[in-house]
Amino acid sequence: MSSSRGGALRQAAPLFAALGDTTRLSLVRRLSTEGPLPITRLTDGSGMTRQAVTRHLHALGKVGLVRNAKEGRERVFSLDLKRLEIAQQYLDNVSAQWDAAAARLKAFVEDNRS
Amino acid sequence: MSSSRGGALRQAAPLFAALGDTTRLSLVRRLSTEGPLPITRLTDGSGMTRQAVTRHLHALGKVGLVRNAKEGRERVFSLDLKRLEIAQQYLDNVSAQWDAAAARLKAFVEDNRS
DNA sequence: TGGACATGCAACCCGGGGGTTGCGCATCGG
DNA sequence: CCGATGCGCAACCCCCGGGTTGCATGTCCA
Structure with a gap:
């Protein structure tokens, strides 16, 4: 179980990096x-080259945040929420841990100031 | 309001980058x-130099994910959940938007396959 | 078939991030 | 007062990410 958490770190980091x-x-x-x-549509309002956008889309795809399918002569990209949920869970976990640690700390301090 | 969302992007990106x-x-x-x-404590299990850890802590501090206070001769770092919540909200928002878009798309498709 | 339109691939440039070492300064503790 | 401990600063190295341009390929459509 703790090993699965360790995997979560190695999985979450590239995800946040992509975002x-x-x-x-x-x-x-x-x-x-x-x-x-x-791609072309996504390029339009981006203020940069199509190539740049393509690279970024590949980056997003590499971590599973985005999928693509070839339709005719164009390649359509769409979100994949699964990875997003992983990131969310990671943040939730950190928050929870911190709250717990804070509680322990508070209790410790109040015990020792008699 | 939409301008505040634009600000959220510029605020969230560096945050994710830090993570x-x-x-x-x-x-x-x-x-x-x-x-x-x-710092020293944090350095111990990290497998790298204290300087490297220091730089990373500064990076985290720069985006407000971490705060530090000098206690005696050592500088103590602690988490600041406010920024984490911003990141969480951003992810939640994206998920919600996507679900809505998916729903619209589904409705559209089913309308046109009579 | 010929010319748009949507991409893919590769070479190239540039700046900044991540890590290290060396040295100097303050604080603790005996 | 002196050695050890905890840091801050600065110089240096190396690699990769973000962008661009140029050219080739595949699709659509009149």
């Missing part, structure tokens, strides 16, 4: 609000 | 489970 870029995060947001979109 | 490093993420985890710790 830790303004361009990629805005791509994720666009996909989340507008649904599946082809 | 997107194995070393920093493990530091966050240690702080979350063991409570506030000084």
